[in-house]
Amino acid sequence: xxxxxxxxxxxxxxxxxxxxxxxxxxxxxxxxxxxxxxxxxxxxxxxxxxxxxxxxxxxxxxxxxxxxxxxxxxxxxxxxxxxxxxxxxxxxxxxxxxxxxxxxxxxxxxxxxxxxxxxxxxxxxxxxxxxxxxxxxxxxxxxxxxxxxxxxxxxxxxxxxxxxxxxxxxxxxxxxxxx
Amino acid sequence: xxxxxxxxxxxxxxxxxxxxxxxxxxxxxxxxxxxxxxxxxxxxxxxxxxxxxxxxxxxxxxxxxxxxxxxxxxxxxxxxxxxxxxxxxxxxxxxxxxxxxxxxxxxxxxxxxxxxxxxxxxxxxxxxxxxxxxxxxxxxxxxxxxxxxxxxxxxxxxxxxxxxxxxxxxxxxxxxxxxxxxxxxxxxxxxxxxxxxxxxxxxxxxxxxxxxxxxxxxxxxxxxxxxxxxxxxxxxxxxxxxxxxxxxxxxxxxxxxxxxxxxxxxxxxxxxxxxxxxxxxxxxxxxxxxxxxxxxxxxxxxxxxxxxxxxxx
Numbered sequence: 361x362x363x364x365x366x367x368x369x370x371x372x373x374x375x376x377x378x379x380x381x382x383x384x385x386x387x388x389x390x391x392x393x394x395x396x397x398x399x400x401x402x403x404x405x406x407x408x409x410x411x412x413x414x415x416x417x418x419x420x421x422x423x424x425x426x427x428x429x430x431x432x433x434x435x436x437x438x439x440x441x442x443x444x445x446x447x448x449x450x451x452x453x454x455x456x457x458x459x460x461x462x463x464x465x466x467x468x469x470x471x472x473x474x475x476x477x478x479x480x481x482x483x484x485x486x487x488x489x490x491x492x493x494x495x496x497x498x499x500x501x502x503x504x505x506x507x508x509x510x511x512x513x514x515x516x517x518x519x520x521x522x523x524x525x526x527x528x529x530x531x532x533x534x535x536x537x538x539x
Numbered sequence: 540x541x542x543x544x545x546x547x548x549x550x551x552x553x554x555x556x557x558x559x560x561x562x563x564x565x566x567x568x569x570x571x572x573x574x575x576x577x578x579x580x581x582x583x584x585x586x587x588x589x590x591x592x593x594x595x596x597x598x599x600x601x602x603x604x605x606x607x608x609x610x611x612x613x614x615x616x617x618x619x620x621x622x623x624x625x626x627x628x629x630x631x632x633x634x635x636x637x638x639x640x641x642x643x644x645x646x647x648x649x650x651x652x653x654x655x656x657x658x659x660x661x662x663x664x665x666x667x668x669x670x671x672x673x674x675x676x677x678x679x680x681x682x683x684x685x686x687x688x689x690x691x692x693x694x695x696x697x698x699x700x701x702x703x704x705x706x707x708x709x710x711x712x713x714x715x716x717x718x719x720x721x722x723x724x725x726x727x728x729x730x731x732x733x734x735x736x737x738x739x740x741x742x743x744x745x746x747x748x749x750x751x752x753x754x755x756x757x758x759x760x761x762x763x764x765x766x767x768x769x770x771x772x773x774x775x776x777x778x779x780x781x782x783x784x785x786x787x788x789x790x791x792x793x794x795x796x797x798x799x800x801x802x803x804x805x806x807x808x809x810x811x812x813x814x815x816x817x818x819x820x821x822x823x824x825x826x827x828x829x830x831x832x833x834x835x836x837x838x839x840x841x842x843x844x845x846x847x848x849x850x851x852x
Contacts, residue, residue, distance in 0.1 A: 365584060368542035389540045391573070411574050418640055424614075426644045430570045434545060435588060482639065490618040493634040493774065498623040515774035516638025 373437035377402065378446030388434055393417045395433035396443055404444035404473045408518070415517035418474040418481070419443050425481025427516075444473035447480065455537065456480060459530035467521030475517050479531045482513045486535075505535050540576050547588045551717050551752050554589050558748030559719045565589050565750060567610055568644040570637075571653040580663060580670060590646070594752055597621065603758040606715075609648030609751045613703070614639070616647055626756055628764035628785055632706035635768045638775045648751040650703045651714065651731065652743065655796070656777050657686065657697035668694045668739045676739075683828040685779065688835060689821075690795040695739030696828060698793050699732060700777055705792035706766055708800045709783035713755045719748040725755075732797035739796070762786030767845050769837060780837045782845050789845075791821070794838065804842065818842035 372385040377400060386399055393410075396402045396419070405428060408416030412430040419428045420442040448454035456476050459465070466472045486503045494512035495503060503509065510531050511524075519527065543562075548554035558565065562584030566572055569590075575581035594608035597619045605625070607616050616622055617633035637645060645653075659665045659677035666674035678686050678696045686696040712728045731743055745751070768781040781792035787808065789801040807820035818839045825835050 365542035365544070369544055371545065388543065388545045410577065412570055412638075412641060415638065415640060424643045425640050427570070427640045430573050430641075431644065432545075432566075432569065432573065435566070435569065435590060437547075478640065481643075485614075485639065488618070490614065491623065491630060491634060492639070493631070495634075498627050498630055512774050513639055516640045 371434045373434060375433070375436055375438070376440040378442060379440075384433070386433060388432070390433045391429055392419070392421075392431040392433045392436055392441070393428040396428065396441070402443050402445050405477075406470055406473055408471070408474075413518070414471070414474075415478055416471050416474040418478040418517065420477055420481055423481070423484060425478050442477070444477060447476060454480075456530065456534045459533045460527070463526045463530040463533065464523075465526035465530040466519070466523050471517060471519045471521075475514070475519065475527055478514060478517045479527075479534075482510075482531075483535060485513070505532075507532070510535075541579060541582045541584075543584050543586050545586045545588065547590075548592055551589075551592055551594065551750055552721050554587050554592065555717045555719045555748055555750040556721070557585075557587050558750065560585050563587055563748070565648075567646040567649045568612070570641050570645045571649060575654065578661065578663060580661065589648075589750065594648075600755060605756045607647050607754045607756070609753055610646045613637070613642035613645045613647065613650055617642070625759045626706075626710060626764065628710065628766050628783055629703070629706045629756070631766040632702040632768075632781075632783060635766060635778075635781070636702040647703070647754055650701050651707075651751060651754070653700055654742070655697035656700045658682065660697060668735075669697065669742075670740075672738070672740045679828070682830055684830040685777070685793070686828055686831050687795050688825040688827050688831060688838070689791075689799055690734040690797070691826065691828075692735045692737065692739070694737055695735035695796065697735070697739070697796055699795065699797050700793075701798065702766070702768060702778065702781060702792060704728065704732070704798040705781055705790045706783045706785075707754060707756075708790035708798040709785040709788045710756055710760070711788065712757070714751055715753040715755060716745060716749050716751050718746055723752075724749070728754075728798070729800050735796050742796075760786035760788060763848070765845060767841055767851060768792070769841060780834055780841055782841050784845050789842070791838065791842075794825075794834065801842075808846075814843045814846040815839075817846065 371388045406416040408414035412427040417429040494509045564583035566586045594610045617630045665677040707728045716724045765784040770776040778793040783790045791799040801821045804817040804821040807817040
């Protein structure tokens with residue numbers, strides 16, 4: 361049925377972004393992605409397809425990677441969100457950001473914040489021993505992070521410039537350094 | 540997105556009661572519903588957020604099975620040690636679906652109740668009997684490459700997109716719910732989804748407002764468990780055909796508007812038929828639509844390969 365509502369309600373709540381608690385009051389329809397970009401001044405997270413297909417909007421919520429475009433901001437009341445701005449900034453880059461520069465793991469750079477947030481979430485998943493479709497032995501308690509595993513686990517992040525080989529190298533560099 | 544009101548449910552029974560409100564929908568992970576709301580294919584006027592209900596545990600049942608709460612994420616279910624050890628088929632099926640980001644957010648209940656990915660269902664400019672009953676089916680006579688070969692009707696040839704549900708069918712899972720009246724109900728997995736018939740807009744046998752609270756797995760069957768999925772890309776793509784094998788039970792995916800328990804194949808095997816004959820027993824009923832004719836060949840080959848135990852790679 362069509363909406364009898366002419367206007368959507370405004371919802372007010374607290375959400376922690378990059379370690380700082382923020383009080384927000386937004387149209388209930390506001391996605392987490394739009395909250396970050398349009399209301400909190402954090403445009404590092406990118407809007408690509410806006411339908412969960414490209415991964416450019418990937419952020420970490422409670423340490424887990426999600427598509428921020430397919431989530432209402434209000435669903436994350438009281439939760440802790442990390443965006444690319446919280447991962448590292450110029451002069452104080454996260455090792456993965458430095459590795460992306462070193463390996464030239466982008467061309468236009470639009471997918472890069474999502475790639476990096478996704479890779480950080482992915483490395484956590486691997487450290488917890490969570491399997492993927494590429495995991496040969498579901499019973500294994502430690503995951504060997506092969507190239508096939510990295511490719512499979514990063515398949516939710518599309519790169520239109522097709523920098524995949526360099527993205528793989530950058531992630532491998534950091535995973536190898538911390539393994 | 541059309542305007543809506545929002546509430547966060549405090550209890551499963553309260554959520555089901557609130558869902559009696561006309562235009563209300565449950566929201567859990569949101570990965571399917573919010574996508575469809577952006578396209579205004581879904582237009583709820585009230586959202587009941589069930590994502591924080593205490594339905595997020597995987598627990599052992601008294602008979603040696605597992606109960607997976609409805610809001611357990613797809614990732615958490617796939618990574619659960621007990622699921623990996625006792626029901627590797629379910630882990631494999633979950634991990635074959637969507638992307639890691641989506642699996643982190645999407646829930647077990649939502650996976651079960653996700654809507655078809657039929658291209659014409661998504662194309663609001665084209666008639667679709669699911670979106671507007673009586674409007675007609677654009678996939679019939681259109682590009683039905685991904686559409687159903689079994690159990691379809693002249694009103695709808697869509698498929699159900701879940702990998703998980705195919706595994707659940709072969710595992711003979713049951714689904715626990717609570718109705719708006721507060722009654723607890725249990726449905727067999729094969730009784731949850733409906734074939735399209737003349738009412739393709741009615742997709743499940745759940746009452747309006749009935750909330751899925753858990754999926755229950757009986758003790759694992761004896762024998763091999765396997766999930767095989769064939770698709771256009773190696774990762775992050777919907778299936779063209781999939782198969783779940785659990786001991787002597789088999790279910791097929793991407794062939795119908797519900798996970799398709801291959802009961803005729805199972806019966807043929809039990810009667811001593813060859814693998815090829817068993818596949819044929821099920822596929823004799825198939826009605827391809829031209830562009831999806833290949834699914835019949837694909838299904839036959841994957842069924843035989845899985846039964847033979849031929850390695851995937």
